[in-house]
Each structure stands twice: as C-alpha cells, then as structure tokens.
Amino acid sequence: xxxxxxxxxxxxxxxxxxxxxxxxxxxxxxxxxxxxxxxxxxxxxxxxxxxxxxxxxxxxxxxxxxxxxxxxxxxxxxxxxxxxxxxxxxxxxxxxxxxxxxxxxxxxxxxxxxxxxxxxxxxxx
Amino acid sequence: xxxxxxxxxxxxxxxxxxxxxxxxxxxxxxxxxxxxxxxxxxxxxxxxxxxxxxxxxxxxxxxxxxxxxxxxxxxxxxxxxxxxxxxxxxxxxxxxxxxxxxxxxxxxxxxxxxxxxxxxxxxxxxxxxxxxxxxxxxxxxxxxxxxxxxxxxxxxxxxxxxxxxxxxxxxxxxxxxxxxxxxxxxxxxxxxxxxxxxxxxxxxxxxxxxxxxxxxxxxxxxxxxxxxxxxxxxxxxxxxxxxxxxxxxxxxxxxxxxxxxxxxxxxxxxxxxxxxxxxxxxxxxxxxxxxxxxxxxxxxxxxxxxxxxxxxxxxxxxxxxxxxxxxxxxxxxxxxxxxxxxxxxxxxxxxxxxxxxxxxxxxxxxxxxxx
Numbered sequence: 001x002x003x004x005x006x007x008x009x010x011x012x013x014x015x016x017x018x019x020x021x022x023x024x025x026x027x028x029x030x031x032x033x034x035x036x037x038x039x040x041x042x043x044x045x046x047x048x049x050x051x052x053x054x055x056x057x058x059x060x061x062x063x064x065x066x067x068x069x070x071x072x073x074x075x076x077x078x079x080x081x082x083x084x085x086x087x088x089x090x091x092x093x094x095x096x097x098x099x100x101x102x103x104x105x106x107x108x109x110x111x112x113x114x115x116x117x118x119x120x121x122x123x124x125x
Numbered sequence: 126x127x128x129x130x131x132x133x134x135x136x137x138x139x140x141x142x143x144x145x146x147x148x149x150x151x152x153x154x155x156x157x158x159x160x161x162x163x164x165x166x167x168x169x170x171x172x173x174x175x176x177x178x179x180x181x182x183x184x185x186x187x188x189x190x191x192x193x194x195x196x197x198x199x200x201x202x203x204x205x206x207x208x209x210x211x212x213x214x215x216x217x218x219x220x221x222x223x224x225x226x227x228x229x230x231x232x233x234x235x236x237x238x239x240x241x242x243x244x245x246x247x248x249x250x251x252x253x254x255x256x257x258x259x260x261x262x263x264x265x266x267x268x269x270x271x272x273x274x275x276x277x278x279x280x281x282x283x284x285x286x287x288x289x290x291x292x293x294x295x296x297x298x299x300x301x302x303x304x305x306x307x308x309x310x311x312x313x314x315x316x317x318x319x320x321x322x323x324x325x326x327x328x329x330x331x332x333x334x335x336x337x338x339x340x341x342x343x344x345x346x347x348x349x350x351x352x353x354x355x356x357x358x359x360x361x362x363x364x365x366x367x368x369x370x371x372x373x374x375x376x377x378x379x380x381x382x383x384x385x386x387x388x389x390x391x392x393x394x395x396x397x398x399x400x401x402x403x404x405x406x407x408x409x410x411x412x413x414x415x416x417x418x419x420x421x422x423x424x425x426x427x428x429x430x431x432x433x434x435x436x437x438x439x440x441x442x443x444x445x446x447x448x449x450x451x452x453x454x455x456x457x458x459x460x461x462x463x464x465x466x467x468x469x470x471x472x473x474x475x476x477x478x479x480x481x482x483x484x485x486x487x488x489x490x491x492x493x494x495x496x
Binding site: 034036037039040042058060061062063064065 | 146157158161162163358362424425426427429448449451478
C-alpha cells in the first residue's frame with residue numbers, strides 16, 4: 001500500500017500535504033482500497049470556517065457513506081470540483097488528482113498533532 | 126461479538142487466498158468484494174460470476190405428511206410442485222409478518238429441500254419444529270442439514286457455456302426453478318436453475334468437504350467464459366436492480382408479503398396456512414403502506430437504508446434498501462410509503478443529510494436486460 005513519506009496522516013485515514021500557509025487534504029490509498037468504487041463526493045463550501053475533527057466532506061462508495069474530517073482548524077480555501085464529475089479520481093489517484101479540499105490553517109502548531117508516514121504505516125499494519 | 130465468534134464457510138480459506146475483503150453478515154464472515162463491487166457487478170451482467178452461498182441454510186423435510194404440512198407452513202402452493210421443481214415462498218408468523226423468504230424444492234414424492242436465509246436458520250427451524258405437532262396424521266421429519274452442505278451461486282449470461290466446460294457439451298442444465306443432481310469430478314452436486322441477480326444462473330449445493338475443490342474447478346474451467354469470484358456487495362446491487370427483497374431490510378416480522386408487493390407467491394386459495402387471515406384482511410382492505418421501487422431523478426448522493434421519503438412535502442415513508450446502480454449509473458432504492466403515495470410515477474423526495482433530492486416511483490424491476 002502506497003504511503004508517501006512527505007505527507008502527514010490522521011487516524012481517520014486522511015492525508016495532509018503542507019503548501020505554505022495552506023494544507024491540501026485527501027484520503028489515503030489504504031482508505032480508497034477499503035471503500036472501493038467511490039461514486040459520490042460531497043465537498044465542503046469554500047470560505048467555511050472549520051474546527052479540527054469536524055466532519056466537513058462525505059465520500060460515498062457503492063456500499064457506504066464515510067465522513068471526511070478537517071485535520072486541523074482553518075478555513076476552506078479550495079474544493080476539488082473535478083470530483084463532482086469524476087469521483088473515481090479518489091480511487092485512481094488518491095494522493096494527486098483525487099485531493100478533496102484545501103484549508104488555510106489558523107495555527108501551524110496544530111499540525112504537530114498529526115501522524116508521520118511511519119506511524120500511519122504501523123496503524124494500518 | 127468478537128471476530129472469533131463469526132462462523133466461517135468451507136470456502137473461507139479460498140476467499141482469504143483471493144484477497145477478498147471479509148465482513149460479518151448474518152453471523153458469518155463473508156466476502157464483500159474481491160476486485161471491487163462495480164467490476165463484479167458488471168461481470169455478472171456481462172459474463173459470469175460465482176458467489177459463496179454456503180452460509181444459507183438447508184432443511185430436509187420428509188415423510189408421508191410432508192407436503193400437506195408444508196402447505197400449512199408456507200404461503201405458496203407446495204402441492205403443485207412436481208418432483209425436481211422449486212418455488213419461492215414465505216414462512217410467516219401468526220400476524221402474517223415475514224419470518225423468512227425461501228425456496229422449497231420437491232426432491233422426492235414426500236421429500237423437500239428448503240433453502241433459507243443464513244441469519245434465520247435457527248429461528249426458522251425452531252418455528253417449524255414447534256409447529257410440527259399433530260396437524261397431520263403422519264408427522265414429517267425436519268432435519269437441519271445446513272452444516273453438511275456448501276453452496277455457490279453461479280450467475281450470468283455465460284453460465285450455460287461454463288457448465289458445458291464442466292459437464293460436457295451435450296449436458297443440459299435443469300429448466301428454470303428446477304433442481305437436478307449431477308456428478309462433477311466425483312463430487313455429487315445438486316444444481317438448481319435459480320438466483321438472486323436477474324441473470325440466467327444456477328445455485329449449486331455440494332458436500333462441505335468438496336467446497337474448495339468445486340470452487341476452484343469452476344474458476345479454472347470458467348476462465349474462458351470470464352468467470353470471477355463475486356462478493357455480497359455485488360450480490361446486493363444486482364438483486365436491488367431487480368427489486369428482489371432482502372429479508373431483514375425489505376422484509377421483516379412487521380411486514381407481510383402483500384404490503385411488499387409479493388402477493389404472487391401467496392396462494393390465498395389454500396384453505397389454511399399460518400398468517401392467511403391477516404393476508405386476506407390486507408388484501409380486502411388494502412395495505413396501509415406499500416414497498417415501492419424508485420430511481421433518483423439526477424446525479425447526487427446514493428440513497429441509503431433509513432433515509433426519509435417525502436411526497437408533496439409530507440413524510441410518507443423510509444428507504445429499506447438503496448445504492449448506486451452500477452448498470453443504470455443512478456441512485457436506486459426501495460422503501461415502504463403510504464399507499465396514497467405508492468403509485469408508479471409519483472414524485473418523491475429523499476432526505477440526505479438535511480437536503481432533499483428528487484426521485485420517482487418506478488415499475489419493478491428497475492433494471493431490464495437489453496437484448
């Protein structure tokens with residue numbers, strides 16, 4: 001299972017890429033493999049202020065709906081509209097084209113609470 | 126319940142070897158998918174797929190009074206079955222509610238095979254035993270043989286081709302709803318022409334000891350016909366496109382077959398069977414709620430069980446089964462709605478996370494084969 005070393009991770013299977021003052025967020029390769037065929041993505045509204053661990057997006061597979069959580073406090077600055085027409089991008093390119101949203105973060109120190117690639121690898125065994 | 130408490134079918138090792146994702150279902154650890162639900166769904170619609178149904182229960186009912194007795198226990202008319210024929214039927218409680226939906230085969234003059242849902246094996250068997258008392262002169266014997274048999278469903282338009290690879294070109298499969306015994310590579314098997322997908326197909330039962338050998342033989346010989354292992358995920362999307370009910374979701378002890386729109390499998394001409402009075406009453410007075418099938422009008426989140434259904438702004442019912450249909454590429458589902466809002470063509474709204482999405486009640490089945 002692909003777990004890129006340069007990303008941070010949550011226990012709830014989101015990945016986080018730091019891009020200056022903003023972070024980009026998606027779900028991991030492991031998560032997409034567990035969900036299989038993603039058929040619908042509900043995106044957060046750009047401009048929304050969100051708390052850490054708030055459910056702000058939904059990824060739906062054929063079988064089930066799964067909440068996607070804001071990894072830290074911040075403001076939604078981008079949402080991946082490409083997923084509206086092609087939700088399967090989450091399956092085919094989870095760490096790239098399949099990103100879900102970007103947040104402008106309130107406090108960079110909040111990122112210290114997230115997991116390293118190694119810790120996440122241990123989590124998913 | 127800890128994971129060690131889940132029962133495993135005789136094919137458990139094969140599923141794990143094939144990389145299936147295993148989930149608990151009806152007390153059993155079952156494969157939900159191997160390659161992916163959508164891929165497996167299309168395999169069954171376009172080629173052929175094989176499902177483990179070893180978790181389902183098998184009862185043998187035999188003895189001189191067996192036919193008459195079963196006719197008092199089940200809704201469909203058992204007496205009209207010839208040897209080798211089967212029928213879909215219901216086991217009801219005294220209130221007409223569904224204990225289980227099942228298939229009964231006549232395997233001999235006075236011998237019947239009942240194939241029942243996994244989660245209901247114990248409940249069904251206890252119910253049958255409790256009601257097998259003195260109603261007929263010759264008390265039939267009912268045996269629960271569930272643990273002795275394994276089974277698979279092989280479903281899809283290429284099933285006949287696959288069986289020719291297994292049995293030879295000149296061997297014919299049994300006719301629709303019929304069951305026949307074969308020997309394949311020294312394995313005695315019972316093959317019935319039925320299924321839960323809407324495609325041509327069979328369900329095959331074999332000795333639990335032969336399960337892995339039979340499974341691998343089908344996958345090996347079926348390669349030419351595109352045979353693939355399929356899980357419960359695809360089984361659910363396939364059956365829902367056909368509007369086949371799932372007990373525990375679309376059927377329950379509180380719902381009767383008339384409300385579920387399945388009166389075709391109830392013979393009210395029979396003078397007596399458990400639940401008959403209630404069904405007659407529902408039929409005479411009309412059901413208060415009906416199980417309808419619907420399609421979403423456009424793209425959106427898939428409908429799911431327990432989402433509320435609205436008509437003209439009023440709540441009229443709740444979804445019992447819902448998914449994205451891989452064949453139609455749109456959200457589909459079934460649910461019970463007030464009889465006044467149950468007509469085909471009625472516009473509905475599905476409430477999903479506080480937002481309402483338009484849908485329309487459609488004729489069953491929701492999917493029809495193009496050809």
